[in-house]
Amino acid sequence: MRELTYYVGSSLDGYIAGPRGEFDGLPVELDVAAAMNGLRPETVPTAFREAAGLAGASNREFDTVLMGAATYRAGGTPSPYAHLRQYVFTAASEADSPDVTAVAADPAAFVRGLKAEAGLGIWLCGGGRLAASLAAEIDRIVVKRYPVLFGAGIPMFAGAYAPLSFTLTENRAFESGAVVQTYRKA
Template sequence: MRKLTYYVAATLDGYIAGPEGQFDFFPFEGEVRDTILAEYPETLPTVAREPFGITEAPNRHFDTVLMGRSTYEAGLPQGLTSPYAHLKQYVVSSTMAAPDPEVEIVADDPAGLVRGLKKQDGLDIWLCGGGKLAAALLDEIDVLIIKRNPIVIGSGIPLFDGPFNLAGFTLSANRSFDTGVSMTTFHRK
């Protein structure tokens, strides 16, 4: 059965973006960059794959991406209407229409969507953001991979932005990099 993996960068104080959705303060360099390019090439937007020489890199972990409206809209000013064309793309939003035929808009019941996707054949499902969607899908998240960056921003979009909901996970891997970033993997208990 496929798994839903929340693979995301975060600050030491638990934010995945600044108050206005800023995320350009997360470094993409050194060992972290090399690890992502080698192990998670499908998590780079399609337009970034050629400059990094991974145009033909196979999807290693995910063949589907799920994101909230704000996460999706971050690429629209650059004309990215299909940011992950190499993946099946779903955007959860009750307010927007599909701006691209390669992107499917899900107006309600993201948990139902995930449960249905888990029953299909394929690689795992990548939840790439945002915090409200992650909170709504907490009970469906099987794996957390958090790239914890050694910075504090004080406010912004939290890793999980929702009501109190206790969920247990078990540490399964932790890697530290030369930039001070740590990549920690947890599996649901």
């Protein structure tokens, strides 16, 4: 069965974007980018793959990406991850590209269907409300935690109080001060 991984960048205080969806407060740390691009080249947007030296890189971990509507719009292109199956959860009936499937269905039921299919893993790219609605379906969380405080913004999980236990399986510190932590559902 395929796994759902929430792979996301976060501030120290748990925000994935600023109050108006700004994500420029999360630094691009070269040491983290080099390590993560080597492990998960498919998470680099299509528009930046060539510049990152990943133009011909194969998908290693994921073949599917899930995005909330705001995360999709922040990508700035109609097909931000053309090398993956792309789903955007939105009330709108269509996405801006035939390469992106708009989903208005219940996210958890939809993900359970994807998990039953053959293929590589499923990457939950963001945002906070979508992550909260899928929390029970998340098998693994990989968070790139950067040494910056936002104070306010869009949290990693923007939903109701509903505790779920995860176990830390990897904690990798970088010279830049960033940490990449991997958690598995307990």
